[in-house]
Amino acid sequence: MSETVRVALGARSYDILIEAGALDRAGALLLPFAKRGRLVIVTDAHVAETQLPRLAEALASEGIVQETIILPPGEGTKSWAVLAELTDRLLALGIERSDHVVALGGGVIGDLVGFAASILKRGCGFVQVPTTLLAQVDSSVGGKTAINSAAGKNLVGAFHQPSFVLIDPTVLDTLPPREVAAGYAEVVKYGLIDDADFFAWCEANGPALLAGDPAARDRAIARSVGAKARIVAADERETQDLRALLNLGHTFGHALEAETGFSDRLLHGEGVAVGMALAFAYSARRGLCPASDAAQVAAHLRAVGLPASLEEAGVRAPGEVLVGHMLHDKKMSSGTLPFLLARGIGQTFVAKDVDLADVAAFLDEQAHALA
Ligand SMILES: NC(=O)c1ccc[n+]([C@@H]2O[C@H](COP(=O)([O-])OP(=O)(O)OC[C@H]3O[C@@H](n4cnc5c(N)ncnc54)[C@H](O)[C@@H]3O)[C@@H](O)[C@H]2O)c1
Ligand SMILES: O=C(O)C(=O)C[C@@H](O)[C@H](O)[C@H](O)COP(=O)(O)O
Numbered sequence: 001m002s003e004t005v006r007v008a009l010g011a012r013s014y015d016i017l018i019e020a021g022a023l024d025r026a027g028a029l030l031l032p033f034a035k036r037g038r039l040v041i042v043t044d045a046h047v048a049e050t051q052l053p054r055l056a057e058a059l060a061s062e063g064i065v066q067e068t069i070i071l072p073p074g075e076g077t078k079s080w081a082v083l084a085e086l087t088d089r090l091l092a093l094g095i096e097r098s099d100h101v102v103a104l105g106g107g108v109i110g111d112l113v114g115f116a117a118s119i120l121k122r123g124c125g126f127v128q129v130p131t132t133l134l135a136q137v138d139s140s141v142g143g144k145t146a147i148n149s150a151a152g153k154n155l156v157g158a159f160h161q162p163s164f165v166l167i168d169p170t171v172l173d174t175l176p177p178r179e180v181a182a183g184y185a186e187v188v189k190y191g192l193i194d195d196a197d198f199f200a201w202c203e204a205n206g207p208a209l210l211a212g213d214p215a216a217r218d219r220a221i222a223r224s225v226g227a228k229a230r231i232v233a234a235d236e237r238e239t240q241d242l243r244a245l246l247n248l249g250h251t252f253g254h255a256l257e258a259e260t261g262f263s264d265r266l267l268h269g270e271g272v273a274v275g276m277a278l279a280f281a282y283s284a285r286r287g288l289c290p291a292s293d294a295a296q297v298a299a300h301l302r303a304v305g306l307p308a309s310l311e312e313a314g315v316r317a318p319g320e321v322l323v324g325h326m327l328h329d330k331k332m333s334s335g336t337l338p339f340l341l342a343r344g345i346g347q348t349f350v351a352k353d354v355d356l357a358d359v360a361a362f363l364d365e366q367a368h369a370l371a
């Protein structure tokens with residue numbers, strides 16, 4: 001299959017190509033950018049071993065000279081220290097605004113490289129070549145770029161759209177199963193937000209997708225990218241209570257990631273899985289959503305091996321500690337934290353009347369229920 005999705009953002013519009021084997025055509029696909037300036041590939045050590053040779057060969061076949069920077073893998077790379085190292089190395093290479101930095105990797109590389117590109121020379125070009133399921137269905141699209149800070153997740157960043165997104169689903173063949181499952185949580189998110197039929201599709205096809213079925217994988221990528229592109233085009237900077245829907249599960253999830261030290265104890269997608277289960281359970285507790293829908297969400301996440309509770313996330317912190325992490329959430333406005341809650345599967349909405357003490361009590365109940 002080959003499909004192009006356009007993110008319609010006026011002068012910042014760009015294409016997302018989804019095509020099995022596209023990485024091997026990257027020379028031709030990236031040639032227009034190479035004609036405008038240089039290409040510098042930034043990747044991490046795992047991807048350097050598994051997918052970088054394909055990209056390097058494809059670029060070389062078109063005579064494109066490339067520089068490559070290889071960074072350590074893992075969430076810790078979204079840090080001030082690595083950002084400083086990366087920007088220094090790109091400046092040492094003489095990066096210019098007309099050059100493109102090519103982010104070859106998962107969401108960590110994409111978020112870091114995009115942020116570096118947004119601040120270098122006050123903004124140079126970048127291209128996303130996502131190599132995880134999570135990055136292909138979510139992080140490579142939409143221009144949210146960031147690093148983490150001591151205060152929390154993604155707190156230092158910028159909106160900076162890529163010039164092009166090259167999605168080759170075959171790169172996922174080398175991705176470890178735990179990472180595939182983590183990325184799948186963001187796929188399920190699109191169904192839970194506003195498409196109950198797609199959630200039903202996930203229930204029927206999720207296990208095949210995780211087992212590596214190419215048809216299920218490609219369908220999920222195309223559906224997710226299409227949904228995200230539409231939402232981003234309509235609310236690029238999350239000002240209209242629309243893009244915020246993409247944050248379903250993230251207020252809880254980011255708090256769990258902070259509590260587990262942004263480590264591989266809990267991957268981002270795993271935090272989102274637990275967060276979505278908690279958002280539905282909290283919605284049910286408030287009488288907003290049928291308890292059966294909350295149970296169905298948790299059951300599907302568990303069926304594909306994702307965590308769906310605090311215990312399964314390995315988090316034992318008191319509710320007020322987790323709520324303390326949430327106070328840094330970027331949605332916080334005038335002391336109010338909007339929450340993504342649900343009236344049912346496919347019916348997520350932004351709630352602005354959530355009492356954080358009640359959320360803390362809910363989290364304590366969840367912890368005790370399973371103790
Ligand atoms: N900007 C956004 O809109 C957005 C959306 C969702 C998530 N995110 C961010 O994305 C990050 C998580 O991204 P992720 O889940 O892709 O994690 P990641 O980038 O850490 O990649 C996961 C692991 O897989 C390895 N890997 C990547 N591709 C591989 C491949 N093809 N073969 C073998 N190994 C491979 C990596 O080296 C890493 O060890 C988080 O920081 C999250 O906040 C951002
Ligand atoms: O693109 C968006 O908007 C999202 O919210 C997608 C999320 O999956 C992603 O994790 C994002 O980085 C979270 O955004 P944040 O603003 O809460 O940092």
Ligand SMILES: [Zn+2]
Binds near residue numbers: 186
């Ligand atoms: Zn996310």
